[in-house]
Amino acid sequence: MRIPALLLSVPALAAALPAQDGAIAIRAGKAVLADGSTLENVTLVVQDGRIAVFGGADVEIPFDVLLHEWPAATIFPGFLEAQSSGGLDRPNENIPIAPFLDVKDSIDPVSFFFEDALRQGTVALGIMPGHDTVIGGRGRVVAPTGMTVEQMTLAENLGMKMAFGPKRGWSRSSQLAELREAVAGLDRSLRDHGQRLLDGEDVKSEKERLLTAEEKKKAKDEEEPWNRVAGVVRYGEDFPGKALIANLDLDDGQLGLLRILNGEERLWVWCPTATDVMHAKQWLEEKNLLADTVFVVSSAAWKAADLLAGAGLGVVIDGDPWHVERDPITWKEVRTFAPLKFHEAGIPFALGSDPGRVGPDRLGYQAALCVREGLPRAAALAAVAATPAKFWGLEARLGRFEPGADGTFLILDGDPLGAETHVLEAWIRGEKAYDRTQDKRLQRLLEGRDQ
């Protein structure tokens, strides 16, 4: 509800009045930005869920806005999980070509995955279908807070999931064949349909010659609903009737695939290994879809770093950032830290939280690992706090303390990459979403109370 601030201008009552929806101010002893730089004594003002002002200690705070003072704490834009299939009841359908699926139908807001993400300081997640697919469906960006999917959603359309790494139990040949067949199948049916429409047009215009004006209008209304939009096929070569094909002529599956081929979707393409990257890049280049693609890879894909340089938007590393191989002669382990290779090749990359690993898995820890292995602090932080926003197309909203950006941030008791740093509070769009002192589960663990 938008109440002009001036109406609440009675100073004496300001402290007693509850803050406006999404309106707060924070004064913190330190701020760490997503590029790793540190500022002292900052002030952040959030109104209507968006950042209104960010500056130093001298920033004036509207008297009707509730001030939170954290002289010893650090304020940070928050960690971003670029791509995950957590929080879904199942990450994939069995059907390999399923562009009609949307994660909004599967996200469980109460899933522990989101609660724990928030506890670890993740303020936004790109939820996509899992990797066990060929075309998996649509994803969206959500905040880990809210009781319904709509409340959680930060952006409705993150893009379409595709996989070039084979489905479980499949070979790469079958995987690529499935995709090619699906595209070929669409091409065929579009051409058939175009021809039919053309033939139909001839018959129609013949018929129309014989109709009165009134009869013509009635026929038009019956045959062509108001929401029929023709000319939806925009990819590939021309063929007879191409311009006549309309959205209502196609089913959800065909429409989904069509939107991909038209280049109307951001693609999130699973290519675990270097060979998968090669095949994916080839296919995407053929179809002219490379520009709007994010490659989701495993650490093994470091070998394709030169292929990935300048290709698409960048890379999300899913799973263990180390790639371990065995020398075929000596059988000794050879370890490569993939993020370093991508960094050296100039490829923008994001890291996942690698849930289920043996050892800490939170995003701040992953970034600290990168620093350990030799990456500069700025690159490590970008991978978990800035680059994902770019991949989502939300860099104006997330990962920055600029006016207009979402009022989303963390209050930390130390540096984001620090060993002992905990999330004290998490704010999402101006609302407090997490308070460590109210975290019952955490308190139970820390105090060792009987479960």
Next chain:
Amino acid sequence: MLAALLISLIPVQQADVALRPRAIVAEDGRLVEGKVVVVRGEQIHALMDAPPAGARIVDLDGVLAPGMVDAFSRAGAAGRIGEDAHALAPGLRAADGADLDQKNWEDLAARGVTTVHLVPEPSNVLAGFGALLATEGLKRQVAETTVQVVSLTGWTYDERVGPTALAGCLELLEQGLADAGPAATRAGLLVFVENAEGIRGARALFERAGISQRHFVLFGDPGTYAGEAAGELVCLPAIGAGGARAREAEVLERLHAAGTRVAYGTLNGEGGHDALRHAAMLHARATGDPGAAWAAVTRNAAEVLGLGDRIGHIAAGARADLVLWTGHPLDAAARVQAVMIGGQTVFAAAPQER
């Protein structure tokens, strides 16, 4: 060639036969010309530079080499030679389980393998005695009992009664050696292992029991543990033509560099009848030492069995098990022309038609 055919038609003579091949394969693996091998009865009487007086001279157009010896095999067993009821079966004898009528033997002989050390299956911790058999000829049994076979491999594992791990095998071995007494191990041991821990544990036990004559058969991947037997004479399974990979060749080279000598056996008969020869060829290629490679399929097996110079050599006192090749046996183009076992020619290849 013709001369060899003539030999086969003449019954065994009491007079010495002086074989004069184009060349013989010497101990260092090289071809040496101008040698004469004098055969008397079943044995090689002498290796000379000229035929002795009174001997019947046979000129052979080919390369004469000792017959190959399979250091451990189950080819020619009548079914299984194994005892399932108990993990300790030191009294079992492979000789009792041999089937001398199998065609297998003929095929082996035709490929140049003249003696085979038949062993019980290494599926018991103490598996019994091996037997040394000739592949052809009248008197097939060269030695009725040889070494005692010990197995510290997964083949012995039995979920029902144990052992289920090396720890259990070592326990049983200690107990079994004590119970069986010195007779079981008098001729030495052939110990099947698949890891360093097996070698270490067995070695410690044998020292305590005062057994010094033992050789290890390295199964699994020797590259991961053969350092434990560095400098010794070990047995290896012959891989056969299809199995060799870059790592196997590297392993052989490293074994050679560490002074570890090898004797090959086929155990399961994998790789076909040429397995021993192919193993020797790979060995020669990997180590660059044809002498070591040839020893690995001839006289090293004799050492493992404690038979000294009796088989696998062209030397006075050795059995007259000889094979006539068209060329050096480690050369892939060479073929077997004729095979003599115990002084008697048992095989002659059909003359090639051009």
Next chain:
Amino acid sequence: MLSLLLFVAQSLTVTAEKVHLGDGRVLGVATVRIDKGRIVAVTPGGDPDADGAHLTPGLVDAYTFLGVGQETVEHSREITAGHRVADTARLDGESFLRAAREGVTTAYISPDSLNVIGGLGAIVKTYGGRPADLFAESGAAARVLQPAAGLRVVIGVDAFYDNYTPSGEFTNSSHARRPTTRMGSVWEIRNAFFTAQQYRAARQGGAKIADRDLDALVAALEGHVPVRVLARKHHDVQTALRLQKEFGWPRLILEEATEGYLVKDLLRQSGVAVVTGPAADLRARSVSSGPTFEQLRFAAELKPICCEHLHEDNPYFAHEPLDENYGQIEIPSYLRDLFLLAAPRYGAAAGFQVGRWQEADASTPALAALLAGAGVPLVLGAGEAYDFTHSEAGAIHQARTAVRWGLPAEQALPLVTSRAAELLGLGDQVGKLAAGYDGDLVLWSGDPLDPASRPLLVAVDGRVVLDQRPKD
């Protein structure tokens, strides 16, 4: 010439800006000099080898399964007290080099958990032995310091999960008529120690009997080796204390004690020391009680891995990972790790995984902080962490996790150095940077408790395992 090289190789001088002596004291810039494998002097001053680097003693991990594979577990019977894990562990397995490169220089290797009394654990240096692997670098193997350093007793599901009672049918497996419950397991323990007491009395009376298993049990009764009991649930901890009272074990160490915080006062009063296992700082694992959808999903959907042994570097499977050309799916490491945690399998260590799964409902990563705060003598261990090609769960990570979850920072390092050494009876030999101690040290790129810091130099007995110091 060779001995001269060896002599030279065991001399080392390292200078760092901060030197942690291992007992809690921290010096400023100081130099440690090693000669003939021993620390000769620790003197203030010197020119630091690397900016911001810290020096610590080599880490001592008092609870590991390094090199422990299927060959160590004879599970046709439950009591194999006389089996020494040092006899059948793979001492040149790759996990030792992993541990050494993470700074762990001394380790206690525990027998596996499949048997109720599994045998005798060993104390090793993680580097400096003679590898049997033809492709290993010289020295890349463990060196056994003590082959009988603890008798392992297991109370809990690990040992009996794969036993069963025959129902109606004839059975010919050794796993039938074996304990299938806790009380069955505890009966086995009591029966074994009772028999050992009788055996001891009989031998003292002159009987000429010998039994390796009973000898080991007698050694434990007399305090020559500590009894180390794996007990995760709090009632199992109490059972262990009861057994100690009954049989008078002079030395008892509790392993894991996952729910020990629930009985921390009882523990403190007993004076028994605890070695914790790897802390689960996992998302969605320790915080909730019971498996979440994610774990059930992972456990349900994975293809079974045939014959993979947990504590073993098994080259047959490890060396053939994803074969790119055939499009076979590789189970990503994060799924595999969770699968190992979640799903029971046959073979060695499977019971261990089932136990860790079933008995860790009430686990908390704050265990170390809670026990230390209650005054319970405590040491941190990493358990199976080094068996994975990559885990962030080794000894130093345990220290970091403990601090993150409430342990005061200055108490952390001693729990993986000097206190661990004392627990293993090596308090005068390892775990400290002081003259006369073994030349085991680690130079870290920063504060060792910072996850962004890694080992730059690791030395065991003066031999360098890892040297990534900046060259200038």
